[in-house]
Amino acid sequence: MGSIIIALPRPADVEKIREILIRHGFRNVYTAGSVSAVLQETERLSHGIVISGIRLLDADYTELLDCLPEYFELLLLDSRQKVSARRQSGLVAVMMPVRVNELISTVRMMIEHVNCRANQKKKSKPRRTEKEENYIRNAKYVLMERNHMTEEEAFRYIQKSSMDTGTNMAETAQMILALIYNEI
Template identity: 70%
Template sequence: MGSIIIALPRKDTAGKIKEILLHHGFRDVVVVPTAAAALQETGRLSHGIIISGTKLSDMDYTDLLDCLPRYFDLLLLDTTQNVSYRRQPGLIAVTMPVRVLEFVDTVNMMLQNLDRQVVKRKGKKPRRTEKEENYIRNAKSVLMERNHMTEEEAFRYIQKSSMDTGRNMTETAQMILTLIYNEI
């Protein structure tokens, strides 16, 4: 699960929020007094959320939001009248005073969403093997030689054929090579 960074200038408020989160099963919770310290913490973590007010001693929340790494979101604590105006990607706002269960549910929802994004990122297709690269390279060479294509045109042809047939590029390259060598 992702990490939680509490960036609030008042230690007592930050401490209470940390206690609530720890009590509800969150483990990786860090308290920092400034936005710079929060950003420094993000450098050592893979993903998570920063809980902050609208103003920190060194930065406004909008500047902090602009500096956040890709897999970090901001949970903004604000007054009721201002929350409805805070609409930005990567930002969720809750009203103060906060209801404990709603707050915990919001934190949990945000972390689960980030966890899913990180899993998707890690679940990307692996790189092609050398053998697969050779098939594609040979198919490009044949297309370039026989059909007078540039390397880019040959690659695009294999890529488009792959998408049109629903096969991966290696299978398409093998098919091209098979068709061409069966003609000989």
């Protein structure tokens, strides 16, 4: 399950929100008083949300949002009337004072979203090895030299051949290289 980091300038607010979250079943709840402390926490956690106010001890929420890792989102508690104007990727804003039910449902929604994104990353295809990348790079180079293709055309040729034969791109590149070098 995703983690929650509470980063507010007033310790009393942090503790109040922490208690509410724990009371409603959230287990991985951490606290931080500054952007730098939040970033230290995110380095050791895989994914989650940060609950923050407009201003922290060392920066404001925009700097925090810019620095957050890919699998973290920001829940901004905004006491101003400008909540609807704060539309950015990775940011959800609610107006203070927030009702407990609204806070809990928003946190649940955001945690579910970051959990899904993190799980999709785990299910994604593994990256190619350096050896496989070299096969593809060499096959592109040979196609560019022998068939006067651009790099994009060569890549698309390998990609299409891979789909047509039902093999991955590295295997297709190996076949192309084997065919070309057997001709010589």
